[in-house]
Amino acid sequence: MLKTIFTRAAWLFVLISILWLFHDQFYLLKTVSVQNDILNELVVRLKKVETGHRVSF
Known part of the structure; x- marks a missing residue:
């Protein structure tokens, strides 16, 4: 219980x-x-990251 609280x-x-x-x-x-x-734009970039493209934020 203490662990979940922390x-x-x-x-x-x-x-x-x-x-x-x-x-x-x-x-x-x-x-x-x-x-x-x-x-x-963030969703598009995250999808590119998931598919292995290089993305600059």
């Missing part, structure tokens, strides 16, 4: 850290269309 706490800490690091960038992306374009 695991959940660690994941929560990681998630909050990532959001804190990128909160400025997220704040700049005010329009939903811009966010969707960026998410679509």
Whole structure:
């Protein structure tokens, strides 16, 4: 039981850290269309990575 609590706490800490690091960038992306374009681009690049293509972020 203690292990699951620590695991959940660690994941929560990681998630909050990532959001804190990128909160400025997220704040700049005010329009939903811009966010969707960026998410679509990330999905395309991740699919290329999965199929073995070289991708630069």
